[in-house]
Amino acid sequence: MALQTHFDYRSPTRIVHGTGSRTQLADFLSEEKPLVVTDKGLVSAGVVDSVLDVLTRAGIDFVLYDGALPNPPARCVHAGERLYKKAQCTAIVAVGGGSPMDVAKMIGVVARHGGRIERYLGANKVPGVIPPLYCLATTYGTGSEVTPFAVLTNPKTQNKDPVISWHIAPLVGILDPELCAALPLSVGGPTGMDALTHAIESYTNLLANPITEGLALQAIGLIGANLRLACANDHEIRATENMLIASMLAGMAFSQTRLGNVHAMSHPAGAQYGIHHGLANAILLPYVMEFNLPARLEKFAQIAEALGADTSGMDLREAAQAAVDAVWELNGDLRIPTKLSAYGVKRAGIKRMSAAAMTSGNVTVNPRKTEQADIEALFSEAI
Numbered sequence: 001m002a003l004q005t006h007f008d009y010r011s012p013t014r015i016v017h018g019t020g021s022r023t024q025l026a027d028f029l030s031e032e033k034p035l036v037v038t039d040k041g042l043v044s045a046g047v048v049d050s051v052l053d054v055l056t057r058a059g060i061d062f063v064l065y066d067g068a069l070p071n072p073p074a075r076c077v078h079a080g081e082r083l084y085k086k087a088q089c090t091a092i093v094a095v096g097g098g099s100p101m102d103v104a105k106m107i108g109v110v111a112r113h114g115g116r117i118e119r120y121l122g123a124n125k126v127p128g129v130i131p132p133l134y135c136l137a138t139t140y141g142t143g144s145e146v147t148p149f150a151v152l153t154n155p156k157t158q159n160k161d162p163v164i165s166w167h168i169a170p171l172v173g174i175l176d177p178e179l180c181a182a183l184p185l186s187v188g189g190p191t192g193m194d195a196l197t198h199a200i201e202s203y204t205n206l207l208a209n210p211i212t213e214g215l216a217l218q219a220i221g222l223i224g225a226n227l228r229l230a231c232a233n234d235h236e237i238r239a240t241e242n243m244l245i246a247s248m249l250a251g252m253a254f255s256q257t258r259l260g261n262v263h264a265m266s267h268p269a270g271a272q273y274g275i276h277h278g279l280a281n282a283i284l285l286p287y288v289m290e291f292n293l294p295a296r297l298e299k300f301a302q303i304a305e306a307l308g309a310d311t312s313g314m315d316l317r318e319a320a321q322a323a324v325d326a327v328w329e330l331n332g333d334l335r336i337p338t339k340l341s342a343y344g345v346k347r348a349g350i351k352r353m354s355a356a357a358m359t360s361g362n363v364t365v366n367p368r369k370t371e372q373a374d375i376e377a378l379f380s381e382a383i
Contacts, residue, residue, distance in 0.1 A: 007209040013146045017175040026058035032091035035084045037104040039068040063087040068100040071153040077117045080107040091132040098142030105150035105168040126165035135170040138179045140243035141191025143251020145173030159356040160267035175244040182234040189334030190278030192227040197281040198250035201260035204296045205365040215253040222246035224307035260366040261288045268356035275343040282336045286327045287382045295368040340383050350379045
């Protein structure tokens with residue numbers, strides 16, 4: 001049973017989707033001077049050039065900031081803010097996955113409202129709108145192009161702390177599969193599993209409602225049918241389109257519901273050991289699903305079917321268990337290891353990571369009541 005008996009659904013972002021849709025960016029920026037926020041890897045890979053060319057051909061003046069880092073710290077935000085103000089920019093364009101989009105959102109906050117970004121950590125602390133923000137996804141994972149969240153790696157808390165406000169939701173999200181059709185498996189697999197984690201945690205948590213359930217279950221089905229193919233080679237445009245839609249749908253769902261224990265745990269693992277967010281989620285997901293199974297048998301059975309498992313002839317618990325098995329199988333096909341220790345996460349950090357995880361609001365909406373001892377046990381299994 002859901003925690004709430006009524007809900008408030010909103011989704012303010014305009015979505016533009018389809019092959020070549022990045023060309024429409026110029027239409028939105030005809031009277032703006034944007035700061036283009038991205039990372040050095042995307043610049044060196046030539047992905048950003050395909051966006052900058054659109055602006056150049058349209059005669060739009062812009063400034064490039066490629067200082068976004070994985071698990072971004074505050075210095076990324078404030079360096080971008082200084083450049084935004086120095087260049088007298090009027091809008092922000094994010095090109096990338098979750099980190100560039102999060103950095104872009106936080107640049108917008110401090111550029112418009114001043115002060116240090118740490119001042120805005122938490123819910124509803126952004127006092128008003130930010131400059132117009134346009135996001136172009138280069139991975140099919142975070143859904144950040146439609147969410148009111150930005151995550152900062154905070155050395156003081158040794159965790160990832162969020163800025164939560166509908167004022168930072170992007171004005172426009174552009175989903176062009178040509179920007180991510182050639183993702184290497186090492187990127188496509190974990191980011192796709194990040195989207196699956198968003199969908200599963202939103203679908204099963206205490207704040208799920210009929211709208212978010214529909215969005216999340218559709219996302220799960222699209223991921224089950226398309227993630228392997230999207231990662232198989234550099235030319236699967238249709239599968240990549242479907243993965244971008246799935247990631248966006250999952251983002252729309254968890255924007256309303258938050259997530260669960262997987263994200264509560266992956267954030268301190270990322271902050272303290274630098275493990276990629278999608279990898280941490282992918283590895284932790286089946287362990288947390290096993291823990292949550294008794295609380296959501298019917299929904300897990302539905303997840304199994306959405307992921308393509310044949311549950312005919314199974315009783316309810318067997319069908320629910322098939323969802324966990326399907327995730328293990330998907331991780332295996334994507335060559336994702338089964339343990340966090342493969343990426344340097346240490347057993348010595350379990351107590352510290354677990355304490356940080358318990359401060360997350362995601363624990364409070366997880367479908368099965370969770371104590372710190374439960375988180376410690378889950379980390380112990382996953383390391």
